[in-house]
Amino acid sequence: MGMAVAALAMTVAAPAFAQDDAALDALIDGSATPAEALSLARKQASQGDTLGGAATLERALMTHSKNSAEVRLYYATLLCRLGDRQTALGEIASTGHIDADSPAWAETRAACGEVALPSDDDGFSFGGEASVGFAYDSDLSRSLLIEYALPGYPLVASDDGVSYTQSLRAGFRAPSGGAFFYGTMGAASRNPLQGTSPYFQTADASLGIGTQRGGLQFSLGAVVRHARIGGHPFVTELGGEAEIAVLDGPGGRLALRGELVRQDFMGSTPAFSRDGSRYDIGVSYSGSRGATRYALGGAYELKTADTARTGYGGFRVGGSLRQGLTQSGAYASVTSTLRYVEYRNENGFTPVAETRFLSRAALGIPLGIEGLDVEAAGSYASRSYNATSTLRNYDNVGAELRLVWTFGN
Numbered sequence: 164m165g166m167a168v169a170a171l172a173m174t175v176a177a178p179a180f181a182q183d184d185a186a187l188d189a190l191i192d193g194s195a196t197p198a199e200a201l202s203l204a205r206k207q208a209s210q211g212d213t214l215g216g217a218a219t220l221e222r223a224l225m226t227h228s229k230n231s232a233e234v235r236l237y238y239a240t241l242l243c244r245l246g247d248r249q250t251a252l253g254e255i256a257s258t259g260h261i262d263a264d265s266p267a268w269a270e271t272r273a274a275c276g277e278v279a280l281p282s283d284d285d286g287f288s289f290g291g292e293a294s295v296g297f298a299y300d301s302d303l304s305r306s307l308l309i310e311y312a313l314p315g316y317p318l319v320a321s322d323d324g325v326s327y328t329q330s331l332r333a334g335f336r337a338p339s340g341g342a343f344f345y346g347t348m349g350a351a352s353r354n355p356l357q358g359t360s361p362y363f364q365t366a367d368a369s370l371g372i373g374t375q376r377g378g379l380q381f382s383l384g385a386v387v388r389h390a391r392i393g394g395h396p397f398v399t400e401l402g403g404e405a406e407i408a409v410l411d412g413p414g415g416r417l418a419l420r421g422e423l424v425r426q427d428f429m430g431s432t433p434a435f436s437r438d439g440s441r442y443d444i445g446v447s448y449s450g451s452r453g454a455t456r457y458a459l460g461g462a463y464e465l466k467t468a469d470t471a472r473t474g475y476g477g478f479r480v481g482g483s484l485r486q487g488l489t490q491s492g493a494y495a496s497v498t499s500t501l502r503y504v505e506y507r508n509e510n511g512f513t514p515v516a517e518t519r520f521l522s523r524a525a526l527g528i529p530l531g532i533e534g535l536d537v538e539a540a541g542s543y544a545s546r547s548y549n550a551t552s553t554l555r556n557y558d559n560v561g562a563e564l565r566l567v568w569t570f571g572n
Contacts, residue, residue, distance in 0.1 A: 197223065197231040197233065197234050200219055200220060200222075200223035200234055201220075201233060201234060201237060203216075203219050204216035204217070204219045204220050204237060204238075204241070205237070207219060208241060208244075213241055213244050213245055213453075214245060214453040214454070216241050217238060217241040217242060217245060217453045218452070218453060220234055220235075220237060220238040220241065221238065221452070221453075224238060232258050232261060232267070233267050235254050235255075235257065235258045236254075236255070236258060236261070236267045236268065236270075236271045237267065237270070237271075238251075238254055239251040239252075239254040239255050239258075239271055239274075239275065240270055240271045240273075240274040240275070241274075241453075242254065242453070242454070243271075243274040243275040243276075243490075244274050244490050245453050245454035245487050245490070246454050246487030246488060246489050246490055246491065246492050246493065246494065247451065247453070247454045247455075247456065247487045248275055248276075248492060249569065250451050250456065251275055252275070252278065255271065255275075255278060256288060261280055263280055268280075276533065277533070287335070287336070287337050287338070288335065288336050288571070289333070289334070289335040289336075289571045290333070290334065290569075290570060290571025291331070291332050291333030291334060291569075291570060291571055292330075292331075292332050292333075292567060292568065292569050292570070293330065293331045293332075293567075293568045293570070294328070294329070294330045294331075294538075294565045294566060294567045294568070295327075295328070295329050295565060295566055296327075296328050296538075296563055296564050296565020296566060297325060297326065297327060297328065297356075297563070297564055297565070298325070298326045298328050298353065298561060298562070298563045299323070299324075299325050299326075299561060299562045299563075300323060300324060300326070300559050300560075300561045301321075301323045301559050301560040301561065302321045302322070302323065302557065302558070302559045303322060303323060303324035303326065303355060303559075304319055304320065304321065304322035304324070304361075305319055305321060305322075305557055305559075306361065306544075306557075306559060307361040307363065307392060308361070308557075309546075309554060309555075310554070310555040311553055311554060311555065312553055312554060312555035312556075313553055324355050324356070324357050325355070325356050325357060326353045326354060326355045326356060326362070327353070327354050327355075327356055328351075328352070328353050328354075328563070328565065329350075329351065329352050330349070330350070330351040330352075331348075331349060331350050331351075332347070332348075332349040333347070333348055333349075333571070334346060334347040334348070341374060342372055342373060342374045343372070343373050343374070343375070344370075344371070344372055344373075345369075345370075345371055345372075345373060345382065345384070346368070346369060346370045346371075347367075347368065347369045348366075348367070348368040348369075349365075349366065349367050349368075350364070350365065350366045350367075351364070351365050352364040352365075361392055361393050362392075362393060362394070363390065363391060363392045363393075363397075364390070364391045365388070365389070365390045365391075366388070366389050366390075367386070367387065367388040367389075368386070368387050368388075369384050369385065369386045369387075369404065370384055370385055371383055371384015371385065371404070372384065373406075375410075378409055378410040378411070379407070379408075379409060379410075380406075380407070380408040380409075380410060381405075381406070381407050381408075382405070382406050382408075383403070383404070383405045383406075384403065384404050384405075385401075385402070385403050385404075386400070386401075386402055386403065386404050386422065386424060387399075387400065387401050388400040388424075395429065396429040397428065397429055398426055398427065398428045398429070398437075399426070399427045400424040400425065400426050400427075400441070401424060401425055401427075402422065402423045402424030402425055403422070403423060403424075404420065404421065404422045405420070405421050405422075406418055406419065406420040406421075407419050411448075411450065415448070415449070415450040415451075416448065416449050416450070417446075417447075417448045418446065418447050418448075418449075419444075419445075419446050420444070420445055420446075420447070421442075421443070421444045421445075422441075422442070422443040422444075423440065423441075423442055423443075424440070424441050425439075425440055426438060426439055426440065426441055426466075431469070435470050436468065436469035436470050436473075437468050437469070437470065437473040438468065438469050439466060439467040439468035439469060439473075439474060440466070440467050441464070441465070441466045441467075442464070442465040442466070443462055443463070443464050443465075444462060444463055445460055445461060445462025445463070445479075446460060446461060446462075447459065447460030447461075448460070453487075454486060454487030454488075455484070455485070455486050455487070456484075456485045457482070457483065457484045457485070458482060458483045459481075459482040460480070460481060460482070461478065461479065461480040461481075462478065462479050462480075463476075463477075463478050464476065464477050464478065464479065464504065468507075471507045471509050472506055472507050472508070472509040472512050472515075473506070473507075474506065474507045475504040475505060475506045475507065475517075476504065476505060477502065477503050477504030477505060478502070478503060478504075479500060479501065479502035479503070480500070480501050481498070481499060481500035481501065482498070482499060483496065483497065483498040483499075484496065484497050484498075491529055492527075492529040492536070493526075493527060493528050493529060494526075494527045494536075495524075495525070495526050495527075496524070496525045496527070497522070497523070497524045497525075498521075498522070498523050499520075499521065499522040499523075500519075500520070500521045500522075501518070501519070501520050502518070502519045502520075503516070503517070503518050503519075504516070504517050505517075513551055513552055513553060514549070514551065514552070515548060515549065515552040515554065516548065516549040516552070517546065517547070517548055518545075518546075518547050518548075519544075519545065519546050520543075520544065520545045521542070521543070521544045522542065522543050523540055523541070523542040524540060524541055524542075525538050525539065525540035525541075525563075526538070526539050526540075527567065534568055534569040534570055535566065535567070535568050536566070536567045536568075536569075537564070537565075537566055537567075538563070538564070538565050538566075538567050539562075539563070539564050540562065540563040540564075540565075541560075541561070541562050541563075542560070542561040542562070542563070543558070543559070543560055543561070544557075544558065544559045544561065545557065545558040545559070546558075
């Protein structure tokens with residue numbers, strides 16, 4: 164599925180981005196002003212090359228037309244026609260003053276549906292995603308367990324199962340003078356509908372302040388997280404985060420982010436305690452090209468702990484791709500993450516190295532209600548250890564069917 168989505172993205176993008184140098188130079192020369200860029204984009208769209216028109220306007224917004232409301236509005240119009248309404252809403256919110264009676268605004272609304280005029284006063288934004296659904300796992304009973312693989316050691320048998328899932332993620336940004344305040348919150352839960360397999364709930368929140376000067380953005384905030392397993396508290400994290408980001412034209416963002424939190428695990432004792440600090444520093448890039456959105460990133464992790472062997476150091480890498488498929492808003496997406504850590508060596512104990520991999524592919528279909536989609540997904544997860552660790556490997560094949568509601572601006 165992941166390779167198919169990537170191939171589809173490259174195939175769809177070919178008219179706009181696989182042009183030879185001479186053709187690309189001609190396009191640039193023919194769109195050197197906002198008016199020329201608009202004229203060329205409209206001509207491309209009228210000839211069926213909607214993605215090529217969006218690419219023309221994207222280049223214009225990165226160079227000479229950053230402050231052109233007409234260019235940005237028509238770019239949003241083409242994005243909606245390509246099925247990427249979320250990115251289009253972000254472009255509309257960045258437009259500034261819009262004449263509510265202008266033909267350009269009427270054209271955008273015709274393509275994107277009911278859209279509120281952006282506020283000239285405060286630029287406040289709020290949005291998020293909520294979902295409910297069902298999930299199948301081929302090895303639900305061992306999804307949260309780490310077991311020894313020793314002769315005679317009692318093992319939990321592999322046991323598939325179905326769960327009820329819920330999730331919510333939301334955030335806001337509120338400008339204040341030359342700065343802005345931001346906040347995020349999220350919650351998720353999985354509750355098995357059969358058997359006594361482990362279930363969990365997680366919640367997190369952040370609150371901070373930032374500033375932006377041109378294409379450079381800096382923010383600093385506080386973060387808190389809490390997780391419960393099997394109906395009992397498991398771990399609480401409390402700390403801070405900082406980020407420096409470079410805004411790379413329409414939709415592009417290169418970010419360096421650091422985090423330091425204190426971890427408190429329930430049930431810790433002087434004889435065995437995982438309590439300690441966790442450090443995380445990572446770099447990521449996210450962007451969009453027409454109806455395609457993507458993100459790539461990597462990070463280094465370090466954890467210290469009262470009981471040394473429960474601390475670790477390692478890295479993770481990951482990426483995501485979302486491709487709009489139809490003008491009505493159907494999409495395909497794929498997300499993958501690889502994480503490797505080595506636990507601290509401690510005299511008398513076997514060194515442990517752990518590798519985790521997760522990949523998920525999804526197909527979303529709009530239901531005709533603003534922001535509401537039905538999404539079907541398949542996933543694969545694995546957790547493997549070095550041979551001398553005496554720990555048991557785990558792998559799971561999963562499937563999901565859920566309703567997803569995207570809201571806000």
